[in-house]
Amino acid sequence: MNVRQGDLVEVISGKDRGKRGKILRVIPKENRVVVEGVNIVKRHVKAQPPKIMQGGIQEGPAPLHRSNVMLVCPHCHRRTRIGAVILADGRKARKCVRCGEIIDR
Structure with a gap:
């Protein structure tokens, strides 16, 4: 996904x-x-008996x-498709197709 x-x-x-x-x-x-x-x-x-959850x-x-x-995209604040890019250290990251920025968490 x-x-x-x-x-x-x-x-x-x-x-x-x-x-x-x-x-x-x-x-x-x-x-x-x-x-x-x-x-x-x-x-x-x-409702659950020992008042765990109230019914309704x-x-x-x-x-x-x-x-x-x-x-x-957290950088350009527009909805975008996602591209994949491999970073210099070999990790795979997600990239914004519109602005080209790396989407990190």
Whole structure:
């Protein structure tokens, strides 16, 4: 996957198109990501007996398919595709296709 946990992404299709948020979780087997503040759904939760969790209707983010999000470059602040580059020390890094900057974490 070209996006990782903690990356800033923008939704490019669906009901939340144009919204930006940080990736909270990546689910590689399903090709899905959970983005903060995007694709909010309501879940009906049953209360747990020893007051671990209160019952009721809770809101939270649901997973999106990774093809519906695009990485936002931390340098040029625009959504971009990701390229791969091998650094001088032999490590593989991600590169912004628009501005050419290395995206480090």
